[in-house]
Amino acid sequence: MSGFSTRAIHAGQNPDPTTGSVIPPIYATSTFAQDGVGGTRGGYEYARSANPTRTALAECMAALEGGRYGLIFGSGMSTTDTLLRVALRPGDHLLIPLDAYGGTFRLVDKVLSVWGIEHTPVDLSDLAATRAALRPTTRMIWSESPTNPLLGIADIAALADVAHSADIRLVVDNTFASPYLQTPLALGADVVVHSTTKYLGGHSDVVGGALVTDDSELAEQLAFAQNSVGAVPGPFDAWLTLRGIKTLAVRMERHSDNAERVAAALARHPKVSKVYYPGLPEHLGHEVAAKQMRRFGGMVSFEVAPDGGDDPAAEAVRVCGATRLFILAESLGGVESLIEHPAKMTHASTAGSALEVPANLVRLSVGIEDADDLIEDLLQALG
Incomplete structure (x- = not known):
C-alpha cells in the first residue's frame, strides 16, 4: 500500500476474521481468556498491556509515518512524558523550541526539572545557535515544525544532521502538520510524536497521543514503560481516532x-x-x-x-x-x-x-x- 489515503483507510484495518466487519471492532473488554496459564491468544491478556482496537491504530499510525513501531497513548502529553522519562535521566539536557507548545514547556520546566532534567530554549531554525546550545550532557533535540503558536519552521533534515553528529536523538512533534503534510522519519528524525486529539482525530471528540519510531530497542523500552504506568487510551478512543484518520x-x-x-x-x-x-x-x-x-x-x-x-x-x-x-x-x-x-x-x-x-x-x-x-x-x- 503506497498511497496515503489507501494506508489511512486500510493499514491495520483488515476485515474482522470472525464476522467480516469492515470496520475494526471496539474491543470493550478489560481482560482476555487465556489458553492455559501464560497461553495468550494473539498476545492479548489484559487491556492495559494491549487491546486489538489500539493495535489497529498503532499499525495505521506506523504506516502513515513510514515507521516500524507505533504506540498509542491516552493523550499527547502522556506520549511526551513517557518518551522523555524513558529517553532521559537525571542530569541530562535537551533543547526545545523557543516557542514550544505551552504544555510541553510546562512539563519540562515544572515537572521534569524537579527530576533533574535540564533544558534550553533555542531557535531551532538557526542551526548555528542550535549547535552552540548543545552540551556534553545533551541527549535530545525536541522539535516542532511548524511550531505552536508562532508557526516557526525547522529544517528537519538539517536538524537531524546536527543531532546525529552529536550522537543524540531528534524528536519531532508533528501535530500541526499531520503525517499527510510531513513525515519527519523520512527526513532523518528518530521519533515522531502526535497529539492525535488534533488533526488525526479531526472532530474534537477524542483525546489521545501517538508515537512512531524505527528504533526497536527504544520501542521496547517505551512499551514497557507505557504498560508500567498505564498511559493508555480506551478502545473507543482508539476507534474514534481510526475513524477520523480515514478522512x-x-x-x-x-x-x-x-x-x-x-x-x-x-x-x-x-x-x-x-x-x-x-x-x-x-x-x-x-x-x-x-x-x-x-x-x-x-x-x-x-x-x-x-x-x-x-x-x-x-x-x-x-x-x-x-x-x-x-x-x-x-x-x-x-x-x-x-x-x-x-x-x-x-x-x-x-x-x-x-x-x-x-x-x-x-x-x-x-x-x-x-x-x-x-x-x-x-x-x-x-x-
Missing part, C-alpha cells in the same frame, strides 16, 4: 485551502500588524516548509495592532470574543474553526519565560467551513 487527506487539503485564503486576507487588513503562516512567501521558513511539507496546513496566527491603551492584549482579546463562526476554545485540528488568545490560554504557562508569546497574538485553527464565511467573520470581528 485525514481530504480534510488536510481543505484546511490548507482555507488557511491560505484566511492568511492572505489577514495580511491585507490594516488592523493586523503581522501574520504567521508558512504558506506566505514572506514567512522566514517558507522555502524550507515548501521543501519538506506537502501543503502549509490549517494553523494561522496573527498579531492585532494595539488600540493605543495601556493593555497591549486588549484588542486581541476583544477580537477573540467578537467572532461568530470561529469558536473561542483551546485545542485545534477539528473540522470547526477555533480562535484563541495564546498568552491567556494555551501558552499562559510561558509567561515570564524566554518562551512568552506576544500579548497581542491570536491563534486560529482554520476549519473546513466555506472560506468566504470564515473570512467575513474575521473581518467583522476586526472591525
